[in-house]
Every structure is written in C-alpha cells, then in structure tokens.
Amino acid sequence: MLHHISINQLLGTFILLSVSLGVIYFFFNGGETMYERFCQPCQDNMELEGTDLLTGEQVKECNDNKLWRDLTMQQGLNYDQPSVMKGRTDVNSVTNWNAPLVWEGTFDPVVIDAIYKKMDPRVAVVVFAVGKYTRFLKAFLESGEKFFLVDFRVTYYIFTDNETDVPPVKMGAGRRISVVTVPSANRWQDVVLGRMKWATITIDKQIRNEADYLFMMDIDSVFRYRFGAESLSQLSAVLHRGYYKTTRNHFPYERRRESTAYIPYEEGDYYYTAAVWGGYLEDMYKLVKYCYEQSQVDAENHIEAVWQEESHLNKYLLYNKPTKVLSSEYLWADYDQIPADIKVVRISQLVKNYAEVRPNGGH
Structure with missing residues (x-):
C-alpha cells in the first residue's frame, strides 16, 4: 500500500x-x-515595478535594464577629482524627488561619457521635417554630428513628406539617417499632433528593434555645444526656457477640465518643453503613445489641448516623475537673451518667420 x-x-x-x-x-x-x-x-x-498613477496600469521593467544604470568605467581614465564642498551655488541641481537637475558644472563630461560608452547604447533621434521645415534639416544634422553624443551610435529618424529634400550629410562612424515618409498636413497643429501618432507607429514597427534610447526633438534648431551622455536616463525632460523661473500658477498648463491634459493651478513641479525629451526606448514609447491616445480622446470630445502634445507631456510627467531633469541649456532659443545662469547653450531654436514656414500661416 x-x-x-x-x-x-x-x-x-x-x-x-x-x-x-x-x-x-x-x-x-x-x-x-x-x-x-x-x-x-x-x-x-x-x-513588477508598481502602478502608473495616471492610467492605473501595472508598470514592468527589465532586470537587465540595470545594465543601463551601471556606473562602471574603464581603469586608467584621467579626470579631475570631484569635490563635496564646491559646485554650482546659483542654481538647484536636484529635484524634490531626488532626481538630478543637470546644469553645466554639475557633471564631468569625461566621466559620464566613459560610463555610457562602455554600455555602447544605440540612440534614436526622431525629428519631423514636413512641408517647408525640410530647410532646417542640413543645419540640424551637421551640428548634431559635431556636438550630439559624439562617438556614440546614433540614428536620425527623419519623418518627412518629401524625401528628396533630405540633404546628404556626412555621418560619423556608427551613425546614420533613416527616412520615414509621412503625409502632409494643412495645419501646424496637425503636424504637432501627428508626431505622436507616427512616432508611436514607427517605434512599434521599426525603431524598437534598432535603439535602446530615444529622443524626440524639433527640427528647427541647431546644436551649439556639447550635448552628451549626461542627458541619458530612463526618462529625461527639459525645463522650458520661458518658465523655469516662474511659479506653478503661471505655467501654461491646460486649465480646462474638459481636456485630458487638465492640471489644476495648485499642482505642478516644472514646465517641460516638448521640443526635446528622451529616455529608454520603452519608456519613451509609453509616453509618446500616451500623448497620442490622450489627444485622440480630446479630439473625440471636440477639444484640443492648449499646447497640443506639450500639454499632455506635462500632465504625464507631473504624475510620472522624470528620472533626470535637464536645464534650459538643453533647449534655448535665438530669440532670447542668455541669462547668467545659462553657462552654455547646447541646442537652440532658430529665428524664423512662422507665417512663412507653417502650412496655415502660423495660426
């Protein structure tokens, strides 16, 4: 038995x-x-990492993504010894959720680049050059090859309605251009909102297999100074140059309750620009898709957020904090005088006639 x-x-x-x-x-x-x-x-x-505060969805992360937070570097590298007593005293260099707030003088470019080069990440840069905006491609690409993540693997994904306007630009080793055809638009607002749609589709179909990090950038800008690995993190957002010294009640958030981008006056950390933002490929995919889906919900309710995807971006980042905040050095504008706290301008938006370059005359 x-x-x-x-x-x-x-x-x-x-x-x-x-x-x-x-x-x-x-x-x-x-x-x-x-x-x-x-x-x-x-x-x-x-x-399992936790729950998304906006969508209620479970958030998962790869254990192997710890490889992309690895702080090891090669031996024998020469660099200045860091100090615990000296540094930038004119600006804040850490957020209240203890994420780095990056300014010139708060990092050593030799050290940070050495750490990330050892990881050898593939970086995607998504830009839209639709209609007359193709005229900005040459300066953007040539300056990017001079200043943006030099000696890293970079692919510029150019979304355009006219492939013949993409100029031939000499690329460095491990760097290339990939052209994605998209339809034209009758309003500049549709171009802006269309970025989220076409970026979501293309990340899903193509970029996911070709990149580890992804940046969304505006094409009507040029790199003017080193833009390096200090910009890389799980999710990096850039302080809008016009609002980084103002109080939250002056931020141009969407204030209409009817919009999914609504933020009340008593809430807010910073106001982030939608002209430069980046992060891990999958974290960026989630954010880009969120902006697209929320704008679609608004459209069904016959409303358009005050600053299109930038409004939805700020709503998302208020409740899903970025892991790194980049100062306005990482997007200034040729329109504005440079204040004393901006020691360098890494990328700057160009002066242009909006009425001439935008499909609906800038309105």
Whole structure:
C-alpha cells in the first residue's frame, strides 16, 4: 500500500513538473512579443515595478535594464577629482524627488561619457521635417554630428513628406539617417499632433528593434555645444526656457477640465518643453503613445489641448516623475537673451518667420 502511494505521488510530481516547465517555456518563448513590447534591451527578465498613477496600469521593467544604470568605467581614465564642498551655488541641481537637475558644472563630461560608452547604447533621434521645415534639416544634422553624443551610435529618424529634400550629410562612424515618409498636413497643429501618432507607429514597427534610447526633438534648431551622455536616463525632460523661473500658477498648463491634459493651478513641479525629451526606448514609447491616445480622446470630445502634445507631456510627467531633469541649456532659443545662469547653450531654436514656414500661416 505504501509502495503504491509512493509511485502515485512520484507520478503526480512528474506531471506537475512537466506542466510547469511547459508553461514556463511558453511564457518565455511563445510570449516573447509581450516582453519585447515592454522592454529593451532585455526581453525575458522583467519584474513588477508598481502602478502608473495616471492610467492605473501595472508598470514592468527589465532586470537587465540595470545594465543601463551601471556606473562602471574603464581603469586608467584621467579626470579631475570631484569635490563635496564646491559646485554650482546659483542654481538647484536636484529635484524634490531626488532626481538630478543637470546644469553645466554639475557633471564631468569625461566621466559620464566613459560610463555610457562602455554600455555602447544605440540612440534614436526622431525629428519631423514636413512641408517647408525640410530647410532646417542640413543645419540640424551637421551640428548634431559635431556636438550630439559624439562617438556614440546614433540614428536620425527623419519623418518627412518629401524625401528628396533630405540633404546628404556626412555621418560619423556608427551613425546614420533613416527616412520615414509621412503625409502632409494643412495645419501646424496637425503636424504637432501627428508626431505622436507616427512616432508611436514607427517605434512599434521599426525603431524598437534598432535603439535602446530615444529622443524626440524639433527640427528647427541647431546644436551649439556639447550635448552628451549626461542627458541619458530612463526618462529625461527639459525645463522650458520661458518658465523655469516662474511659479506653478503661471505655467501654461491646460486649465480646462474638459481636456485630458487638465492640471489644476495648485499642482505642478516644472514646465517641460516638448521640443526635446528622451529616455529608454520603452519608456519613451509609453509616453509618446500616451500623448497620442490622450489627444485622440480630446479630439473625440471636440477639444484640443492648449499646447497640443506639450500639454499632455506635462500632465504625464507631473504624475510620472522624470528620472533626470535637464536645464534650459538643453533647449534655448535665438530669440532670447542668455541669462547668467545659462553657462552654455547646447541646442537652440532658430529665428524664423512662422507665417512663412507653417502650412496655415502660423495660426
């Protein structure tokens, strides 16, 4: 009797183990697209991080993404010793959620580049050059090759309605241009909102397999100074030059309750620009898709957020804090005088005649 029970128990254990192994095999192989949707560069090693405060969805992250937070670097690198007593005293260099607030003088470019170069990330830059905005491509690309993540692997994804206007620009080693055709638009607002739609689709179909980090940038700007690895993080947002010294009640948030981008006057950290933002590929995909979907909800309710995707971007980042905040050095404008706290201008928006370059005359 005891011998008979032992055999049954052994058989039951074997069956249970076989079923478990089968489930595990399906989960890690047959279900690989689920992992790919959530995470790059890893695809099969995720852990639950928490809950998205806006959508209520569970947020997952790859354990292997710790590789992209690895602070190791090669031996024998020469650089200045950091000080615990000296540094920038005219600006704040940390947020109230303890994320870095990056200014010139708060990091060592030799050290930070060495750390990230060891990881050898692939960086995507998404820009839209629709209609007359193709005229800005040459200066953007040539200055990017001079100042943007030099010696890193970079692909510029140019979304345009006229491929023949994309200029030939000499690329550095490991750097290239990829052209994505998109339809023209009758309003500049539709171009702005269309960025989120076409970026979401293209990340899903193509960029996900080709990049680890992604930046969204405006094409009507040029790089003027080093824009390096200090800008990289899980989610990096840039302080809007016009509002980084103002109080939250003066931020141009969407104040109409009818919009999904609504933020009340008593809430807000900073006002972020939608002209430069970046992060891990999957975190950016989630944010870009969020802006697109929320703008679609607004459209169904016959409302358009006051600053289109920038309004939705600020709503998202208020409740899903960026892991790094970049100062207005990372997007200034040739329109404005440079104040004393901006030691360098890394990228700047160009002066232009909006009535002439925008499809609906800038209105």
